[in-house]
Amino acid sequence: MRLSLPSLLAAACIGVVAASPLNPPASLPNRRGLLPRQNVTNATTPCASVSAVAAAQMATATPTVPARIAWDCINSVPFNQSAAADLVAAMRPYINWQSTVNWLKNPPAEYAEKVQGAYDVWALVNELAEKVNSGSFANEYEFGLQLYKLFQQAHDGHFVYIPDSVGTVFQWRRPEALVSISEDGQAMPAIFVYRDILTTLSGNGTFEPSPVTQIDGVDAVEYLLELSQIGSLQDRDALWNNLFYALGQASLGTDGTAVGMFAGGGRGRYIYPGAETTLTFENGSTIIFENYARVLIPFTGIDSGETLYHNWFSVPLDASLAAGTSSVEEFQQAKFHGAIMKREPDQPLLKRQSSTNFTTPPGYPDPVIITDIVAGYYMPQEGYEDVAVLAVPSFSAVDDGDLNFQQVVERFLAQAKADGKTKLVIDLSANGGGVILQGYDLFKQLFPDIEPFGGNRFRAHEAFNLLGEQISDIVAPYPHDWSVDDDTLLFLMTTPFNYRNDLDEDLDMFFSWDEKFGPEVLGNDDNFTSIIRWNLSDPLISLSSGGINVTGYLNRSEGLSQPFAAEDVMIITDGYCASTCTIFSEMMRNQAGVRTIAMGGRPQSGPIQALGGVKGTNNYPWAAIKGQIEITVEQRSGEEQARLNASIFSDYTTYLPFYRSAQASSPNVNVRDGFRKGETNMPPLQFRYEDADCRILYTAEMTVDVTSLWKAAVDSTWGDETSCVDDQDLSAYGETRRFSKRALNLHPTISSSRLAQLEASLELFTDLFSSKLDGDGIMFP
Known part of the structure; x- marks a missing residue:
């Protein structure tokens, strides 16, 4: 059985050592405390x-x-063949929700050449099942690692399963x-x-x-x-x-x-x-x-490996009776995320936005305004007094963070204009995504006169269709507004499975579930829904946005003006831009015409992409899928409930995948593909290759002082000197792909206090229970 874990505190055990001294020591250097x-x-x-x-x-x-020692321990856990076979079978229904399964099997040629090669998820699932059935695995970890890699090889941060043997015991x-x-x-x-x-x-x-x-x-x-x-x-x-x-x-x-x-x-x-x-x-x-x-x-x-398996990997004999982890229970409790009990969005909050409540990140200047996932800065260098920087490393707000995010951005943009700033840098480095409509809101604060397109499609399959038929019928008798005094009904109303929710490609209402569901055949002969767009004027939109009304709509539609011209805005990324980050960036670049700068890249010549993470526009935790099915069945009774229990929904009764996923991880699947206006019948944005407008290489100073990075980007966009290397033949520096023999010529640039802060950031370990463990970006369903 699984034990109840207390929160684990971060360890800090690394000492300082010079890794490349000019005079190598006679003995190997030791790590302090190791x-x-x-x-x-x-x-x-x-x-x-x-x-x-x-x-x-x-x-x-x-x-x-x-x-x-840890490796030998985890490899001593015996392989449970029957349990592994049951797990693989239980995962298949959720994989069926992955929107890109057929695109990945036969991707566009440019994607296959420049990004990742073909990947056949169902072939890998079948191969894994065959190895399980033949007893080919030497131990449980060997099985778990192949299962983990089955998902990871898709290179889709929304397509995730971390088995217990891989992620629960050791990192x-x-x-x-x-x-x-x-x-x-x-x-x-x-x-x-x-x-x-x-x-x-x-x-x-x-x-x-x-x-x-x-x-x-x-x-x-x-x-x-x-x-x-x-x-x-x-x-x-x-x-x-x-x-x-x-x-x-x-x-x-x-x-x-x-x-x-x-x-x-x-x-x-x-x-x-x-x-x-x-x-x-x-x-x-x-x-x-x-x-x-x-x-x-x-x-x-x-x-022993046997006791480790018994304590942490075993499940009840009937895994369909109760959840082995809190994943589904947490979904049930949080299904009305943030906003469901807040019937009046845009209430004054900001209790957490003061810069005194948050520590300035290592290597960053003092902020003008800051909250947990967004901050505004002015550049300290002389000659850059007209530049404002909005750092947005995440859209993954928690608690009241969505409202804080919206208000911090609003106040910073107003303050920047009042202080005479004429240029805006948006630094999206490390942004793995987050709440979808938070990205929409940021775009609308910057460009209130542009209607976001954001077209998307679900993969059209049997379980998706049945949910849509049922939920559209369940909510039919009720008005689509706050007069409904039933939280479950409000939740069902605002899911994509209610055809009255969302708009079509032309921003018109759907008239039936059949019209919304389609299906339409695309690409590799797979079925997809009609193009769906968010109805940002929906009075219930705050139930999908973490508690905010999106700027430009409803009670935030008056008195808006564009704070900066598109040519005076620039986006920086380090390639780690995924999920909501790519939704926001797509609107900024394709609809508003904002330039992008991509940092770093492999040691080879040529331009690189700005958006390197998943461009799917929505992930669903498997717990959300199971939870929505359970809620739907609970709304029915008698013969109809019995019919649903005997339908495709019966494939989702077991909790086994949740028992066997790593502690504090969430199995996920990408359910929506993103499409550009006028290109809705082409491969989704996930499979489009697009170079950034400029590529800048990291220097030593940029690893300790982010303003040196911003300065290079500003100079390259609006100044007389450029750091762009798109047209530079970097290979001229030699096939060895190493530095020339010239010295680095580094000069002291950081104070002892900043050094201590930067060294402390090397000691940050992910807290297993209070942090986003996957580190890959999240999106709420």
Whole structure:
């Protein structure tokens, strides 16, 4: 049975060490605080060793153990063939909701060439089932890892399943983060240990940072290119960027992937990095450090793989009777997310927006205004007094955050205009998405006279159709407004399964469920609904938006003016722009004509994309799908309820997928594809390749001071000097893909207080229970 876990606090155990000294030490450098943990007890099994080592550490911290011991422990968990077969069967109905299954199998040629190759999810599911049935797996972890990769290989941050054996027990870490930087913004990027850059820029270095040339004996670029493919993003340059430490991710605290995938941030925490890592530097030095694992569960009493399985991976004999995790229960409790009990949106709030209530992120200037996921800044450099910067690293607000987000943006834009700012930079670095209509609202605050298109389609299948028929009929007798005094009915009214909710491609109402459902045949002979657009004038819209009315509609439709001309607005991304971020960016670029700048990218010449994450316009947690089916069936009685229970809905009765998913993770599926106006019969935006207007390479200063990044972007857009390298032949710097022999010539630029803040951001571990564990971006259904 599963145990009830308390919240696990973040561990901070990494010491400072120079990774590439000019004079390599005679012995290998040690990590402070790590060696005592290597004194493994006389335990007879790997899991008993984990238990003993974890017990010897502070009870209030997340224990860490050498990676090899954790690896041996998790691989000693026996494979349960029948349970695995049941799990694979139980997942199939949810995979059927994935909108891109056929597009992925036969993607457009440009996508296959430049982004990711063909991916046949059903073939992989069948292959997995065959291996399970033949008993081909040596242990439970081997099965779980193949199941995890089945989803990950889609490179769709909305298509996620993290099995318990992969994500519940351990997370893998390396003790050093890397950065990929150019010596002057034009030369080929090279790879450095981030702590070396920090030490040098703080003036504390006694050595010259040297590029990493090999990792575990493999060319560093080749090694990292292969490693990058474990990420959730689809674009290869965005995947490259996500390997490294990033200030944008650090600004999200424990919700971000600041240290980068190489060090165990993001999806890197799910893939075993080996017992140790060897870095070889251009100056001839070498460092070997031990990798480690964070122990996420109490190991008291766990002395073998068998007991680990019994305590954490086993399920009740009848998994259809009760939820093994709180996923579905939480959905039931939160199905009226935020707004359902707030019948008057736009109430005064702002209790959390004062800049004194939030810590300035590491590497950022003091904010003009700040809340948890959005902040406004002015550039401190002389000559940039006319520039305002809106940093939006996420649209994933919680609690009353949607209303705070809307009001912070509104106040900052007004303040910027009052202070004489004429240029606006929107920094979307690290933005993995969030609440859909929050993206719409930001767009409408900037361009109130443009009607967002946002066309989308669901995959049209049997369960989707039955839900639509039932819900459209259930809510038919009731007016579509706040006079309905039943929260469940209000919830059902505002789902896509009520044809009266949403508008068609021409912003007209649908007249029936059949008209909304279609289906229409697209691409690879798959069925999809008609084009659907949000009805932003819907009086119940706040039930879908986290509690806000979107700017430009309802009670926010008066007295609006465009704060900045399109040519005076510019977007920066690091490629990690997914979900709602891509919805917002699509409207900004395609409808408003705003320019985009993409940072970093692989060490090769040529432009790169600005949007590197999933461009699907809505994900559904599997719990949301199951919850909506349960609510619908509960609204019926007698013969009709019996008919529904015997229908396709019977495929969704088991809770097994929720029992077997990792603690604090949420199985997800992308349900809506996005389409551009006039191109609704073409492949969805997910499969469109589009270069940014400018590519800028990271420099060392940009990894410690975000304003140096903003300055380069401003100069390249509105100034006399450009840092764009789109037309530069970076390959001229040599086939070795390393720095030339010129020195970095770094000068101290950061104070001791800022150094401490940046070093602290390296110690941020994701809190298992209070943070967004997947680190891939979320969207509410």
